[in-house]
Amino acid sequence: MGDHSGYRTGAERVEVLERILGENERVARANRAAFDAAGVTVVNLMSAPGAGKTTLLAETLRRLAPHRRIGVIEGDIETSLDADRLAGFGASIALVNTGNGFGGECHLDAPMIASALPRLPLAELDLVIIENVGNLVCPAEFAVGEDRRAMVFAVTEGEEKPLKYPVMFRSADLVLVNKTDLLPHLDFDTEAFRRNLDAVHPGVDVLAISARTGMGVNAWCDWLADPLGAPGAAPTR
Amino acid sequence: MHELSICRSVADIVARHAAGRRVTRVHLRVGALRQVVPATLVYCWELAHDGEPGTAVLAGSVLVVEAVPAGVRCRRCGAHSELAVPILRCAGCGTTDVVLVSGEEFLVTSFEVATDAVEA
Ligand SMILES: Nc1nc2c(ncn2[C@@H]2O[C@H](COP(=O)(O)OP(=O)(O)OP(=O)(O)O)[C@@H](O)[C@H]2O)c(=O)[nH]1
Ligand SMILES: [Mg+2]
Ligand SMILES: [Zn+2]
Numbered sequence: 102m103g104d105h106s107g108y109r110t111g112a113e114r115v116e117v118l119e120r121i122l123g124e125n126e127r128v129a130r131a132n133r134a135a136f137d138a139a140g141v142t143v144v145n146l147m148s149a150p151g152a153g154k155t156t157l158l159a160e161t162l163r164r165l166a167p168h169r170r171i172g173v174i175e176g177d178i179e180t181s182l183d184a185d186r187l188a189g190f191g192a193s194i195a196l197v198n199t200g201n202g203f204g205g206e207c208h209l210d211a212p213m214i215a216s217a218l219p220r221l222p223l224a225e226l227d228l229v230i231i232e233n234v235g236n237l238v239c240p241a242e243f244a245v246g247e248d249r250r251a252m253v254f255a256v257t258e259g260e261e262k263p264l265k266y267p268v269m270f271r272s273a274d275l276v277l278v279n280k281t282d283l284l285p286h287l288d289f290d291t292e293a294f295r296r297n298l299d300a301v302h303p304g305v306d307v308l309a310i311s312a313r314t315g316m317g318v319n320a321w322c323d324w325l326a327d328p329l330g331a332p333g334a335a336p337t338r
Numbered sequence: 339m340h341e342l343s344i345c346r347s348v349a350d351i352v353a354r355h356a357a358g359r360r361v362t363r364v365h366l367r368v369g370a371l372r373q374v375v376p377a378t379l380v381y382c383w384e385l386a387h388d389g390e391p392g393t394a395v396l397a398g399s400v401l402v403v404e405a406v407p408a409g410v411r412c413r414r415c416g417a418h419s420e421l422a423v424p425i426l427r428c429a430g431c432g433t434t435d436v437v438l439v440s441g442e443e444f445l446v447t448s449f450e451v452a453t454d455a456v457e458a
Binding site: 206300 | 340343344347348350351352355356362363366371372373374423424425426427434444445446447448449450451452453
């Protein structure tokens with residue numbers, strides 16, 4: 102140091118330039134390698150609380166589980182309620198409770214998925230769907246080793262949400278607009294929603310569905326048949 | 339929110355690089371398109387390393403967050419626009435044919451270690 106004052110109270114600066122979530126990304130790549138080695142395609146399903154992920158998954162398993170070998174990783178803060186709703190369709194379910202520590206994590210991270218892998222018969226599966234913790238902010242920041250991200254947005258949430266929560270809308274490869282059976286009872290402005298979505302994520306794939314009536318669910322199942330063939334990789338991966 | 343787990347990641351990174359030296363300040367660079375609240379990060383910082391194994395060198399340290407605005411470059415007119423809202427649009431010509439050039443940063447840039455040794 103060039104300081105000759107005799108007494109150094111100063112600070113020495115250490116350059117780091119490391120990605121904050123680098124360790125999570127490293128584990129996510131390892132998960133991805135395990136999925137690839139087993140020939141499994143992985144979809145990370147994200148949404149705000151209650152947008153309809155579990156309802157959609159039940160409808161999805163009802164249609165696909167007889168034909169495809171499907172695994173589900175259920176992220177839930179405290180309970181096994183959602184996992185229980187998906188039992189009985191013939192899919193393999195692995196529950197991840199995020200509740201240890203500080204009131205529960207608000208997202209799944211790559212190490213949590215790594216811990217669930219031994220509980221799935223990966224080599225026997227074609228497709229794994231991860232139901233992330235219901236949260237419109239945090240899950241989008243954490244890669245878990247997925248091939249694609251799908252987001253469930255319920256029309257009850259309001260058309261301005263893409264502008265308020267751009268990170269998740271930007272990171273989704275497919276946006277499922279759910280609960281469209283309720284549209285006659287709402288003043289949801291579909292045009293405005295599409296404009297807002299396009300402003301934060303130009304050109305993203307969108308599918309209107311109702312997990313309640315089954316409208317659009319077959320089209321979602323078609324997307325799941327070949328998520329990698331679908332266009333568009335997420336910009337914030 | 340996930341600020342606490344982010345702080346834990348930062349604490350692990352800095353403690354590893356510090357290699358036993360006492361850390362006084364930690365500098366992050368966080369883009370506006372990250373849904374991370376800088377004030378919450380600062381607030382969570384002490385919670386994140388207090389009592390955690392291997393992070394004693396961080397005791398009493400301060401987190402400093404450099405917020406980077408979101409910016410786009412226009413593919414049509416070449417203009418650079420800083421975004422006040424997360425709408426990817428050129429302020430010059432209005433097109434959405436733009437490339438994001440900043441706003442997604444999420445880095446530990448540096449930290450400071452105390453060098454309070456007396457010299458001869
Ligand atoms: N009307 C209507 N209700 C729906 C639809 N899809 C889901 N719901 C209802 O919305 C509520 C929440 O659905 P879930 O499937 O539990 O939502 P989730 O996203 O799994 O919720 P979390 O896991 O808690 O975040 C339930 O009462 C569902 O019956 C739909 O398409 N239309
Ligand atoms: Mg659910
Ligand atoms: Zn322009």
